[in-house]
Amino acid sequence: MFGDAFDRSQNAAEVTIIGAGPVGLAIALELDRLGISSQVLEAGGLRRRRSVDGLFTAQLRTPATHGPLEAVSAKMFGGTSNLWAGACVAYDPIDFKERKFVSDGVWPITYEDVSPFLEPASRFLDAGPAEFIAANVAHESGDEFSCTSLARFACERRSQVRHGGAAVRSARIRVCLNTVVTEVFLSGDGVVTGLAVASSDGSKLSRLPVRMLVVAAGGIETTRLALNMQRDRPRLFGGEAGPLGRYYMSHLMGSIADVRFLKPQHVDLFDFRKDANGTYTRRRFQPSEATQKKWALSNTVLWPEGAIADARHQRALLSLVFLLSGANGLGRAILPEVIRRRYSENSLGSTAGAHLRNLAPAGFKSILADANSLLERWYADPRPPGFLIRNQGSQYRLAYHAEHLPNRESRVTLTGEVDRLGMNRIAIDLRFTEADAASLERTHQRMSEWLKRGSLARMVLRCNPSDQQKTILRQAKDGTHQLGMTRMASSAKDGVVDRDLRAFGIANLYLCSTSVLPTSSQANPTLIVVALALRLSHHLAHAFKAEERPASLGMHSLRSVRSLPSGK
Known part of the structure; x- marks a missing residue:
């Protein structure tokens, strides 16, 4: 149901969730299924408004590498799913493994910890079953690369259209729109006791009690809230030298080559296709795990793109x-x-x-x-x-979507400027490095050699061979995928949250957004973070059901949280 965060007569929900995007809605609905009540606080309303977007602007210290926030995020019911292109792609097992050539990229969980939640996450996102491997294609090139990696695309991209009705109809879910969290109150022993909230126009102020808090406000905004908490408690999250706000990753996207198919019909393999469930999918090229390890390649997928933007369609x-x-x-x-x-x-x-x-x-x-x-x-x-428009030459732009390697100096920080509700704004310094570009150059070199051995296609470089890395870095611009700034880790020295997404040092605070991901993979992060959201929902439900539900948060309920088996 819709609720009013400023109505103090309402009882406190068992779990308070900040953010009504796909992650926040996934947590609320899964908790509802498990019998746990929640209150979802969303800064925006049913429609996007400039006055609300104005609260969440940022200073771009590297504007050449990062899009403006209003172009890559939306403050409204359903969140950034309103801007999303709908791609659902699974992280690969190699992403969770320690790789010598990926520094600071260690996960505290394994692929097996999260894989059971990929199927319900894919269904939740309206992308059909969690099937991400296409049938193999005989191309006589060997197994250094494959063209079996599959991307799925949500039929209904907007989470509020697909799930908003269920959330509003539930008696256990209270959705409060136009409600901005401006402060998180902590007790001396590290327990969240409440939130300061304001209406998005600043006309109403209130304080909400909290029993369990989940911040699912998107990568940048989740980080901003944590940084504002650290502003008032300088030693929180490891202090200024700690990991909070660091390791900001996105993806490298662009093209430095064409792919020319030896037979015109070969491009048909890579067109958008409906599967038996009515879900669109697209096949991509990808280096094998062995190839990635042998040549120190970041995880990358590539595909032919015959788009409206390519004038060769004539x-x-x-x-x-x-x-x-x-x-x-x-x-x-x-x-x-x-x-x-x-x-x-x-x-x-x-x-x-x-x-x-x-x-x-x-x-x-x-x-x-x-x-x-x-x-x-x-x-x-x-x-x-999307489009895959044929041309007479059977030659198409070879697009890539590549892993962005962790970099401690790529970061988000607070500025001295505050918004009209008193929260410090942020500065964004998203950095791509020569190591990122060098890996992509090697990927193209290896793929070109692989294609030459087969009968499928050939690669045609579109820039000077000596300028490949410069061209890659010139095209490196993202911000749609906001990863790494509140990363998962095994210890507070290396991350902000543990394997169960609980903030180090705060018993009842959880962060669940793309910012918790320690590496970026080749994949769009929506599917993996929704899977983590469903995993977290079971963790929280177990915490409440392990003992009798407490009337208020105290040491009794905290024992339940601390005694929860990790990863459940």
């Missing part, structure tokens, strides 16, 4: 749509914001001149067919997540 209408998509309003109606910005900011993409040449009269021969294709896509249910 279609007038498609070029016109691409040129118009550069306008924010129309572009967001045509493409998810993340995809639109990637196409419009791609430094190795087709020039505007190439698209304008497609507008010559000859390019309009297929305009009716193209218009019909676009309309079919627009009204399809579910709508296809």
